[in-house]
Amino acid sequence: QKEVEQDPGPLSVPEGAIVSLNCTYSNSAFQYFMWYRQYSRKGPELLMYTYSSGNKEDGRFTAQVDKSSKYISLFIRDSQPSDSATYLCAMTSDRDDKIIFGKGTRLHILP
């Protein structure tokens, strides 16, 4: 079983829809959970950061962590064509020496 699993997509949704992106993981020690957005031919940029379980909201973006299910989600409300990108989940713990990234989900928002 891979440490972090993420559906590669592509996921195509109409503009204005709510988008749900998810990752599952196997290491129960993970404490820090991140979502990075990567546009084509660019480096990833940090979008959301969550410590332990719970929700975090920032504008149109909400990150959720369910440690009991080893499942994290990113919700995008009122999706825009500019949200079209690859979204990578990432996680680590105080015991780790590296951040583990998911392979990313390609998202297309259709105008």
Place this chain on the structure above:
Amino acid sequence: DSGVTQTPKHLITATGQRVTLRCSPRSGDLSVYWYQQSLDQGLQFLIHYYNGEERAKGNILERFSAQQFPDLHSELNLSSLELGDSALYFCASSVGQALNEKLFFGSGTQLSVL
């Protein structure tokens, strides 16, 4: 613009050759991370340097080596290149060495080995 500079942006070379990728971190950042990104493997951690010292190694091949210089820029050396080394190589920087800090990624070097 993340403030992290990577050069060159593109590199085309032949099998068996050696190349050097360069990274300048954001001003004030002491940590540099190197990642390899390919379609099948995703973003793979290679190595982490903090203030000139190696802090962690990931899936880095013995043919690959890196260093961080006193001015904090870093270089990733790839030798005896194989077709499978073709990938996008990213450098990222952060202020400290804690993994829960925000990473700032450069735009990457696209390496093509022919």
